Amino acid sequence: MPLMLSVIVPLHNAGELFEPFMASLLAQDEQRLEVIIVNDGSTDGSGAAAHRYARLHPHITVIDQPNSGVSCARNAGLAIARGKYVAFPDADDVLAPEMYSTLVALAEQEQLDVMQCNGERYFTHRDELQSIIPQDRLGDTGVISGAQWLERALKTRRFIHVVWLAVYRLDFIKRHRLYFEPGLHHQDIPWTTEVMFNAQRVRYLSKALYRQRVHDQSISNRRRTGKANVEYQRHYMKIVEMLVVLNQRYAGKMVIRPAFHWQIAREALGICHSIRREPELAAQCQITDEFYQRGIDRTMAANARGLKQSWHVMLWLHRLKQWQGGDHCSQPAAE
Numbered sequence: 094m095p096l097m098l099s100v101i102v103p104l105h106n107a108g109e110l111f112e113p114f115m116a117s118l119l120a121q122d123e124q125r126l127e128v129i130i131v132n133d134g135s136t137d138g139s140g141a142a143a144h145r146y147a148r149l150h151p152h153i154t155v156i157d158q159p160n161s162g163v164s165c166a167r168n169a170g171l172a173i174a175r176g177k178y179v180a181f182p183d184a185d186d187v188l189a190p191e192m193y194s195t196l197v198a199l200a201e202q203e204q205l206d207v208m209q210c211n212g213e214r215y216f217t218h219r220d221e222l223q224s225i226i227p228q229d230r231l232g233d234t235g236v237i238s239g240a241q242w243l244e245r246a247l248k249t250r251r252f253i254h255v256v257w258l259a260v261y262r263l264d265f266i267k268r269h270r271l272y273f274e275p276g277l278h279h280q281d282i283p284w285t286t287e288v289m290f291n292a293q294r295v296r297y298l299s300k301a302l303y304r305q306r307v308h309d310q311s312i313s314n315r316r317r318t319g320k321a322n323v324e325y326q327r328h329y330m331k332i333v334e335m336l337v338v339l340n341q342r343y344a345g346k347m348v349i350r351p352a353f354h355w356q357i358a359r360e361a362l363g364i365c366h367s368i369r370r371e372p373e374l375a376a377q378c379q380i381t382d383e384f385y386q387r388g389i390d391r392t393m394a395a396n397a398r399g400l401k402q403s404w405h406v407m408l409w410l411h412r413l414k415q416w417q418g419g420d421h422c423s424q425p426a427a428e
Contacts, residue, residue, distance in 0.1 A: 097197050098126040098260065099179045101170030103163045104143055105133040110185035110306065115146055117187045123194035128153040129170040130184075134160025139184070164273035164280045167256075171263075171272065178260040185306055186257065192302035196260045199296060203236050206292040209259035212303035225258075226251050228299045239292030240347050243285075246297075247352040254282040258303055261288065274335070278328040282360065283335040286353075290343045319373045326364050326380045330387050333360050337392055354396040358406060361393035365409040378422035381413055 100118065107114065118128060130147070132140035132155055140157060147153040156169055167181055178197060182188060192210065200208040212225045230249040234242065246252035265271075269291045274280045289295070317325045336357045340349050364384060371377045384390060390410055397406040416422060 094125045096125060096127060096176045097178060097201075098123060098193055099170070099174035099176035099263065100126055100128045100193070101167055101174060101179055101181050102128065102130045102184050103133055103166035103170075103181075104130050104135055104139050104184045105160060105163075105166075106135050106137045107139045107184040108137050110308075111139050111142055113187055114182070114184050115142075117190070118182070119150070120190045121188065121193050122191050123197055125197075126152065126193065127174075127176060129156065129174060130154070131156045131158065131166035131169050133158060133162070133166045162276055164275045164277060167273045168275070171266065174263055177263060179263050179266065180260045181256040182303070183257055183305070185308075187304040187306070189302040189304075193260065195298070195300075195302060199298065200260055200262070203294065203296055205236065205294045205296055206262050206265045207239065207242075207259050207288065207295045208298075209242075209295065210298045210302045211300060212255075212258050212305060213301045214305045214307050217306055217308045222304075224301060225253060225305075226299070231297070231299065233299050234295075234297045236294050236296050239289030239295045240350065242292075242295045242297060243289040244350045244352045247356055254279075254285045255305075256281050256285060257305075265292070277331060278325065279332060282332050283339065286336060286356070287339055290339065290347065318371060319376045322367065322371055322373075323376050323379045323383075326367055327383065329360055329364050329367075330383065330389055333357055333364075333389055333392055334387070336360065337396075351398040355398040355402060357396040358393050358398065358402055361389050361396075362402075362405055362409065364389065365413065368413070374422075377416075381417055381422065384413065385417065 104111070130143045130153065132143055143155045147155045154173070158166070158169060171179065178200060180193065196208045196210060199205070214223045214225060215221070216223070226246065226249050230251060231245060234245070271284065271288055271291070273284055340353055340357070343349065364380065368377050368380050371380065390413070393406050394410065397403040
């Protein structure tokens, strides 16, 4: 059988959630696939478990590397992938049995660069399921460009930039050199944006075929305060800067729609909300100072779109200026 899909799985301390993930991956209806597990310095036994699966299943390969982050893990998988398409599920989530057979079949039928489905988020602490994009906000599409898809998705106000809801044609990724930024938290945001800026044929299926498990142990949902939060918000500032560069780089090739500016301002507003939630005064002031030093305030104002977002931007700029100019940040900031 031709190898249709390479499933690249970054693995770092997935713990007890790794087994149900692997069970769902091994139960896939699509059999023309290889699984590349990149053990990213796991210390909880996940890496040993991955090697046990590889010994039992010849289509599973394990790469061991020192802990380098999810971007390096995905890039390492891409370097050896042999399928016509690639997918990037997380090792603590669960896939519907028909997920990859459905996405690959539609990608083949329509000769797509990207075939994306919907998903649902399972909040473990309150035993609740939530659709990622409600069907009343975005239904199935025909074949459209990546820019059209991204615009529609952003307008739902419920879209999250994740790589695990889609399959991507491998030669498309390699031709456009669409690799992940090493060391960057939430690298999915600039990566999916650039993917869609390049994709000519994309389709979306509103059926939820993927379940993300939202729990406190995951890197993206871990609560950070103090110096850890200062460092974390630097990643978001870099993402804002990367999105600006992407808009500038592709402006000569496509229409930069208002939604692509809106998402820049949204990410900047997220940093503002983190300042409000930060319990340590020194960390609040450090994030605020860097927000202004890097010009994120000007970027946020320049990219705000729509009355609601523009109002939020003006409100936050007023709050931050009051903070910075008053006694709030008179204490020495954290390093």
